[in-house]
Amino acid sequence: AAEVCQRLGGVVVLNGDGLDTEILEEANVGTAETMIAVTDDDEVNILSSILAKRLGAERVVTLINKPSYEPLVTNLGIDAVVNPRSITVSHILQHVRRGRIRRVHTLREGFGEIIEAEAMATSALVGRPLREIDLPEGIIVGAIVRGATVITPRGSSVIKADDRVVLMATTGAVRKVEKMFAVRLEYF
Known part of the structure; x- marks a missing residue:
């Protein structure tokens, strides 16, 4: 997180659990136009996107590597799915x-x-x-x-x-x- 903050400069970097509502609230996700979840864990990406949406994020984009998850997330309020494959x-x-x-x-x-x-x-x-x-x-x-x-x-x-x-x-x-x-x- 420190390296990312140093490289980007002028950006606030929060290091924590994406499923922790306190972290999401600290990041003001409720007022975000778009929240993008791109960890290496599909389940964390999906759940943090759902949390962000419930907290008020206008749009959520979720990275999913397992194709079998894609049909499930469309009914969960996730706006866009990114599948690298x-x-x-x-x-x-x-x-x-x-x-x-x-x-x-x-x-x-x-x-x-x-x-x-x-x-x-x-x-x-x-x-x-x-x-x-x-x-x-x-x-x-x-x-x-x-x-x-x-x-x-x-x-x-x-x-x-x-x-x-x-x-x-x-x-x-x-x-x-x-x-x-x-x-x-x-x-x-």
């Missing part, structure tokens, strides 16, 4: 996926992926209303991002070149998404 898998997939894939987030239990991809001028998605596009089964377009504008897709929505498209794809449909956003030879 999921982050690592998503980051790797972002580089492994073919096409103009910008971000990938895996869904629990191998259900599928949330994919953000850039629409190229040669993509079959560009220039036609969504209702006229025969999307493969297992793919749902969730949003179209054009510049700073987020568009909720409707049947009449038209994807333009350079739009970012956020979609959900089941595991079996991921390769089809890659093909939809791949750069085709006629582009060059």
Whole structure:
């Protein structure tokens, strides 16, 4: 704690049990906009987050390494869960996926992926209303991002070149998404 205080400078560092309400109150967690629990103990992170929320913290973010805990914490009032394994898998997939894939987030239990991809001028998605596009089964377009504008897709929505498209794809449909956003030879 002394080393952290020395390195950060101008920061108050409290050293104590994150499950001790006196420590949390001393840290003014009840007036905190966000409390982040990132110890190496999942149970302490979960319980201290619940305590912080009960003491009045507006939002709590909890580090959880055991994937089996994630479904449990959503019902406990925890606002966000950070799982290093999921982050690592998503980051790797972002580089492994073919096409103009910008971000990938895996869904629990191998259900599928949330994919953000850039629409190229040669993509079959560009220039036609969504209702006229025969999307493969297992793919749902969730949003179209054009510049700073987020568009909720409707049947009449038209994807333009350079739009970012956020979609959900089941595991079996991921390769089809890659093909939809791949750069085709006629582009060059």
